[in-house]
Amino acid sequence: MAKRALVVGGGIAGPVTAMALQKAGLEPVVCEAYAEAAAEQIGAYLTVAVNGLSALSQVNAHHVVTGIGHATPTLSFATSANKHIAAMPIGGVLPDGTTTHSVKRRDLYRALNAEAARRGVRYEYGKRLMDASTTPEGGVRAVFADGSVLDADVLVGADGIHSRTRQIIDPDAPKARYLGIVGLGGFVTDRALSSELNAEPGTYNMIFGKRAFFGYLVAPDGEIWWFANVPQREELTKAELVAHSRDRLMELLAADRTPAARIVAATTNADLVPGFNQYDMPSVPCWHRDGMVIVGDAAHAVASSSGQGVSMAVEDAVTLAVCLRDIPDTAGALAAFENRRRDRVERVVEYGAKTSGDKATGGLARLVVRLLTPYFLRKAASEGIGSLQWMYDHRIDWADGSAVLPLQHG
Numbered sequence: 001m002a003k004r005a006l007v008v009g010g011g012i013a014g015p016v017t018a019m020a021l022q023k024a025g026l027e028p029v030v031c032e033a034y035a036e037a038a039a040e041q042i043g044a045y046l047t048v049a050v051n052g053l054s055a056l057s058q059v060n061a062h063h064v065v066t067g068i069g070h071a072t073p074t075l076s077f078a079t080s081a082n083k084h085i086a087a088m089p090i091g092g093v094l095p096d097g098t099t100t101h102s103v104k105r106r107d108l109y110r111a112l113n114a115e116a117a118r119r120g121v122r123y124e125y126g127k128r129l130m131d132a133s134t135t136p137e138g139g140v141r142a143v144f145a146d147g148s149v150l151d152a153d154v155l156v157g158a159d160g161i162h163s164r165t166r167q168i169i170d171p172d173a174p175k176a177r178y179l180g181i182v183g184l185g186g187f188v189t190d191r192a193l194s195s196e197l198n199a200e201p202g203t204y205n206m207i208f209g210k211r212a213f214f215g216y217l218v219a220p221d222g223e224i225w226w227f228a229n230v231p232q233r234e235e236l237t238k239a240e241l242v243a244h245s246r247d248r249l250m251e252l253l254a255a256d257r258t259p260a261a262r263i264v265a266a267t268t269n270a271d272l273v274p275g276f277n278q279y280d281m282p283s284v285p286c287w288h289r290d291g292m293v294i295v296g297d298a299a300h301a302v303a304s305s306s307g308q309g310v311s312m313a314v315e316d317a318v319t320l321a322v323c324l325r326d327i328p329d330t331a332g333a334l335a336a337f338e339n340r341r342r343d344r345v346e347r348v349v350e351y352g353a354k355t356s357g358d359k360a361t362g363g364l365a366r367l368v369v370r371l372l373t374p375y376f377l378r379k380a381a382s383e384g385i386g387s388l389q390w391m392y393d394h395r396i397d398w399a400d401g402s403a404v405l406p407l408q409h410g
């Protein structure tokens with residue numbers, strides 16, 4: 001009989017884990033807390049790097065991203081005076097010619113979950129996990145906020161950065177770390193403005209403003225997609241985040257000679273994604289216990305500046321499925337999964353924390369960062385993806401069971 005897998009969370013890691021587990025011969029069911037996918041709008045759009053697309057291709061789901069997104073293979077950096085600093089590739093090119101893509105967050109959540117459902121994965125919406133424990137038969141029993149109960153052989157917590165599963169596995173697990181940044185984003189449909197920007201197709205433009213970091217791209221249909229990172233010492237409440245949004249950002253961008261303020265001003269309220277606190281999740285000591293495991297942001301959220309959160313979640317999903325396929329004993333499979341993933345994701349978290357630290361600093365430190373950044377960026381650009389090759393060139397081979405490393409003991 002096929003093993004039953006309960007996947008908690010229908011974000012990014014959830015549907016991809018479900019598709020990968022289904023391919024590995026398990027029987028997945030996804031339980032999502034909200035009544036629909038992408039109910040919460042945190043951030044406007046996402047960049048899915050080539051390593052993530054490659055992992056998705058192992059479960060034949062990369063076309064979900066390429067079908068709704070567009071290629072953004074290049075990063076370009078500019079100063080607050082709109083002076084070009086450097087350009088560099090966001091990863092390389094996959095054998096079929098695919099490069100890093102950008103996609104609206106809401107579209108991606110909806111498309112991945114729709115694809116899993118189309119493949120026959122069972123979904124239960126409006127099911128918020130509250131608790132879980134082991135059954136006498138050695139399985140897992142999950143309890144939901146609506147009072148219902150579900151039994152499974154393995155429970156995968158794909159429930160994001162504020163994961164309940166992480167806490168159930170280890171009540172002493174660390175909480176998400178606030179990065180000192182509030183993010184905002186939006187979309188603009190203004191033909192005149194987008195042609196005036198004269199942006200290179202496929203280029204993601206990053207601006208080191210004097211007081212805020214700003215990124216934008218022009219999609220093939222002319223729509224402008226943007227985000228901003230604003231240094232903010234203390235975490236803001238939901239009400240403060242809403243109030244905080246546009247006016248504060250406009251004030252911070254006023255000192256720059258870039259198109260950023262005009263892009264923000266041209267964003268209608270309906271197309272503005274309200275402010276959100278930014279976090280990462282450094283080292284989580286315990287990823288699994290008694291048939292329960294965490295994947296994606298629940299286990300190791302990387303700062304958004306790394307552009308790797310989706311890719312890490314997807315790599316986890318495929319690797320976990322390969323482990324559960326090849327190692328019959330669930331505990332051994334979960335240990336092998338951690339063994340295979342931990343070093344890599346923690347290295348990416350460290351890289352993300354460094355890059356977002358550059359955006360969060362204030363006062364004198366920020367001035368120093370601003371002065372030194374062009375030097376480091378030009379140096380990095382001259383190396384191509386050289387120093388980040390370890391991040392972008394990671395590949396998972398579904399067919400190759402030996403890709404699962406032996407367990408480390410002691």
Ligand SMILES: Cc1cc2nc3c(=O)[nH]c(=O)nc-3n(C[C@H](O)[C@H](O)[C@H](O)COP(=O)(O)OP(=O)(O)OC[C@H]3O[C@@H](n4cnc5c(N)ncnc54)[C@H](O)[C@@H]3O)c2cc1C
Binds near residue numbers: 010011032
């Ligand atoms: C502003 C911003 C910009 C970003 N930009 C990028 C980028 O450009 N590229 C990139 O790769 N990454 C980016 N990231 C990171 C990326 O969004 C995350 O790494 C990714 O969404 C992680 O996927 P996940 O499925 O682990 O978690 P999530 O996407 O958070 O999904 C978790 C799901 O679990 C559900 N859930 C939560 N609790 C429960 C519960 N108790 N019971 C049932 N369901 C539950 C939630 O409703 C949600 O649907 C960005 C993040 C932010 C905040």
